[in-house]
Amino acid sequence: MVTIYDIAAKAGVSAMTVSRVINNTGKISDKTRTKVRRVMEELNYVPNHMARSLVLQQSNLLFLLITDITNPFYTTVARGAEDAAKKYGYRLLFGNSDESVEKEKDYIDTILATRADGVLVAPAGDPSLPHLETLRRHQVPFVLLDREVPGMDSDIVLGDSKEGARKLVNHLVSQGHQRIALINGSPYVSSARLRLEGYREALKLNDLPYNDSYVLETAFEPRSDLSDIAAWLDRMDPLPTAIVAGNNVLGVEVIRTLGNRGIDVPEQMSLVCFDDLGPYSEIDPFLTVVAQQAYQFGYLGMQMLVERIQERGETGIPWKKIVLPAELIVRRSVTVI
Template sequence: MATMADVAKRAGVSIMTVSRVVNHSGYVSPSTRQRVLAAMQELHYVPKAQSSPQDTWMLIVPDITNPFFTFIARGMEDVARKHGFRVFIANTDEDLEKEQTYVQMCMEYHVRGALVVPVGDPSRETLLRLSDHQIPFVLIDRDIDGLDADVVKGDIRETSRRLVEHLLDLGHERIAAVVGPLHSASSRERLDGYRDALAQRGMPWDDGLVFTAPMTRDMDVSFVDDLLHGPDAPTAMFLGNMFQYAHVVRRLRELGISIPGDVSLVSFGNTDDLASIDSRATAAVQPAYNYGSLGAQLLLERVEGVRKTSTRIVLNSEIIVRDSTAPPSARIANRG
């Protein structure tokens, strides 16, 4: 069995540095931390936990301030508490290194199970480490190609198709799409749904209308300027989530472009009707609470050993038509 000294030797650092990484204490540069984590993974080193919270589950999400993940957390916690478990929450910020750190913590502290919204396909090797240590987990919102696991997610491709179809029904022909990074299955499903809607109407595919951007609070919207001031500007946009929607709306307002008078917008929503009572967005409202509660139920079955085979649950979304969409105006159609 590997020791802390073995890890230090493999990473080319001191034992004290390994200790700081393991105990999350003191400063360690990002590059050094990554070397230590890589050495720990290569050597299959699991530190002796200072405590063993056998009643603890972990929820690993990109950003708990996104209301979509907040609702997932509440759904998970309600089930966990009912069955005597507590929930720790970790935010990856869509960063693979942070995800690796939190998976390592799951093993260090012997958590009983985890719900994980993975960063993307590169998460596969990291999550396999949970299986290697007999820690059950459930994927939430996103599949990972080639990973046999329980999954609770939405009908993202079909919902994306329906959102874009709504724009087509209004008469829009130039529709831009903004989705998340394509290493995430949920982003690829959004793009596939967009493609499906265009193909069903015989509309041409235009690479110039497709953009990828983070689905987080940090997003560069400079592409909006070029997109809407070009000779063939779109009259509508399909957006991946409400953070993207918020960023785009703010930039359109700065440019003096009205919604939906000049440009119509559709997006995936994050919360239920009550939480979005003042929203103007035509959006797909996902049952996020059920993602968390059903995911927790699947996790409980794994923890209690009552089920060995993987289960896949796909939930439908409801599209709410509000004030961010309208037929294209003659003014915007003739712009350029």
């Protein structure tokens, strides 16, 4: 294994100079820096970041823990988080909890084992509180993303879920719809609760009744078994003329379930949802959506995390909360009645 002493000997400098080049510290001439780096490349030297982290008590590793990277919303969040991490000189690891509290706990253990400097996390739900308490107990800074957890004060980046739901319902009402259903995430997820609140408020403001049978609370993640959605459709009598989906995954699954029954969107059922389907939605734009600023979620969240890491040890610094507005994008999935 090549060491800094091997590099120093070949470059004709001290080991301390090599260390300063690797860590980008101290005053070193550009000529010396270039010479040392050239020797490092020739010898295929790879810095031992683990050893460095033990010395500096800093790993320069950050962790992004989200629910599902295949969801276009979180894919874009990850892009923003990585760009910000790289800008500030950090490397980024990530994991998917799949909205599983057990899987999330395993990742918390991994985060502690890798000595990550901080975590940007979209919690699985309210039961994530003990995991966040574990991070705080081990003095690992974290920023919450997209979801609040009751009992935990922290920095957080949120979308305006309640207002987004109101925008979707108001749009449907403007197109003549009065029987409007909602398929939503778990009531143990804060964003799902806010979307339900926004849905109910919009119905009330438009003098429309709230009907329990028109609401299905399920999970935001993908599924192969659509039977719960099919059973929900069977229970509604009369069928709604429009459905609001709590996220893009549920929106696609509603389309699949309706298609299995020969129900066409939008001719026979209108559909709107939270979150866009990613950059490729522009190829054949179809779903009317409330699009959240996914890239900004990741970028600003990571920026807040780095600031919190830099402030580590300081007391009395207030928690920061950013709420990003969402944009209604009208496409072809709603028919006028």
